[in-house]
Amino acid sequence: MLARGATLASRVAGRVAGERVAPKLLSVMPTQQRAAFATSMKRRDPEVPVIHYENGKRTEEQVHVPAGQSGPVAPEGADEQRAAKRFDPKVMDYLTPTLAKFTLQGKVAVVTGGGRGLGLNMAQALAESGCVGIAIMDVQTDVGDKAAQELSEQTGVDVRYYRVDVRDGGAMGRTVQDVEDHYGKIDILVNAAGIADSNIKAETYDHEKFRRLIDINITGSFITAQAVGNAMIRSGKGGSIINIASMSGSVVNYPQEQSCYNASKAGVIQLTKSLAAEWARYGIRVNSISPGYMDTALNRVPALDAQKRIWVDHTPQKRLGAVDDLNGLAIYLACEGSGYMTGNNCIIDGGYTLW
Numbered sequence: 001m002l003a004r005g006a007t008l009a010s011r012v013a014g015r016v017a018g019e020r021v022a023p024k025l026l027s028v029m030p031t032q033q034r035a036a037f038a039t040s041m042k043r044r045d046p047e048v049p050v051i052h053y054e055n056g057k058r059t060e061e062q063v064h065v066p067a068g069q070s071g072p073v074a075p076e077g078a079d080e081q082r083a084a085k086r087f088d089p090k091v092m093d094y095l096t097p098t099l100a101k102f103t104l105q106g107k108v109a110v111v112t113g114g115g116r117g118l119g120l121n122m123a124q125a126l127a128e129s130g131c132v133g134i135a136i137m138d139v140q141t142d143v144g145d146k147a148a149q150e151l152s153e154q155t156g157v158d159v160r161y162y163r164v165d166v167r168d169g170g171a172m173g174r175t176v177q178d179v180e181d182h183y184g185k186i187d188i189l190v191n192a193a194g195i196a197d198s199n200i201k202a203e204t205y206d207h208e209k210f211r212r213l214i215d216i217n218i219t220g221s222f223i224t225a226q227a228v229g230n231a232m233i234r235s236g237k238g239g240s241i242i243n244i245a246s247m248s249g250s251v252v253n254y255p256q257e258q259s260c261y262n263a264s265k266a267g268v269i270q271l272t273k274s275l276a277a278e279w280a281r282y283g284i285r286v287n288s289i290s291p292g293y294m295d296t297a298l299n300r301v302p303a304l305d306a307q308k309r310i311w312v313d314h315t316p317q318k319r320l321g322a323v324d325d326l327n328g329l330a331i332y333l334a335c336e337g338s339g340y341m342t343g344n345n346c347i348i349d350g351g352y353t354l355w
């Protein structure tokens with residue numbers, strides 16, 4: 001990790017021809033060698049424009065990204081929405097007891113934010129793993145409706161779309177009641193609805209904007225978990241709740257300032273642990289997934305393009321996460337295979353938080 005206050009230039013200058021070079025080593029290099037290094041960097045390394053906001057002032061600068069260090073920001077096909085496949089229950093006859101524990105045959109799931117992005121991809125994985133009913137809850141009618149129709153057509157699963165804002169406790173209570181009435185139970189909740197704000201300095205963060213993000217990311221996760229948790233308690237059969245937090249709940253992102261998002265996701269992680277401890281007695285497991293930088297619409301905004309190259313450079317796997325990269329972990333946390341796991345925060349970030 002670089003020392004606090006290290007500049008972008010010094011972070012980037014810490015590499016020579018694909019190798020990390022300790023700042024100390026750079027300083028002991030003979031002047032000639034350093035000059036040659038500087039020239040070769042200029043000649044071979046791409047320039048990346050970075051947009052910077054400070055005290056409401058916007059400035060642009062060019063930074064070097066060492067050649068060969070950055071793969072494409074979005075690898076070809078990474079953000080393509082593939083069609084889901086139908087689960088054939090006959091497969092259960094061939095599975096060993098170990099593998100059978102990793103299916104979700106006969107389960108019913110709720111997915112908030114399931115209209116697109118990570119939520120939609122996890123909903124597809126739930127259907128492909130054997131769920132017989134999936135309720136998609138999303139505030140955007142167009143994406144939610146389309147997602148439910150396509151998922152049902154592709155997999156034969158009974159999928160319902162509910163237009164609900166996760167901040168609205170009354171609406172959420174009625175929605176969850178309807179899900180229970182229709183499917184007879186709820187076994188799994190994936191809490192993926194969330195928003196992000198980036199490049200906002202703490203000194204000038206608008207209070208209303210700050211409250212709104214906290215309200216959606218934390219209060220919304222709680223309201224949904226409470227409504228579904230009560231349904232699971234009523235059933236007497238427990239269930240699995242999976243909150244989508246972020247690595248931003250454990251580390252501070254670089255270079256963009258986003259104190260509110262980071263604080264909100266730290267809250268989601270601690271909410272997860274608290275609910276896990278309180279509801280273990282009801283057979284409800286609660287875990288969180290903390291993704292790194294994922295290639296979804298949330299990040300596909302022009303203002304983040306230059307920063308994305310820096311994110312990729314600082315990720316050992318040299319790519320952003322694909323839209324379906326959380327699927328395997330979500331299924332693991334939902335199924336019996338993770339039966340003794342609760343209150344855990346699972347970071348899945350291509351290694352970003354290792355450095």
Ligand SMILES: NC(=O)c1ccc[n+]([C@@H]2O[C@H](COP(=O)([O-])OP(=O)(O)OC[C@H]3O[C@@H](n4cnc5c(N)ncnc54)[C@H](O)[C@@H]3O)[C@@H](O)[C@H]2O)c1
Pocket residue numbers: 112113114115116117118119137138139140143164165166167192193194195196216220244245246247290291292293294295296297298299
């Ligand atoms: N994309 C990333 O890099 C990344 C990284 C870490 C964590 N996450 C988290 O993963 C989750 C999903 O992110 P994504 O990238 O798929 O984003 P996305 O914007 O593609 O999808 C989020 C969905 O949530 C819905 N939503 C937003 N506010 C809502 C509300 N108040 N009520 C109901 N639905 C609402 C949106 O309509 C949208 O369909 C979020 O919680 C996000 O913070 C994303």
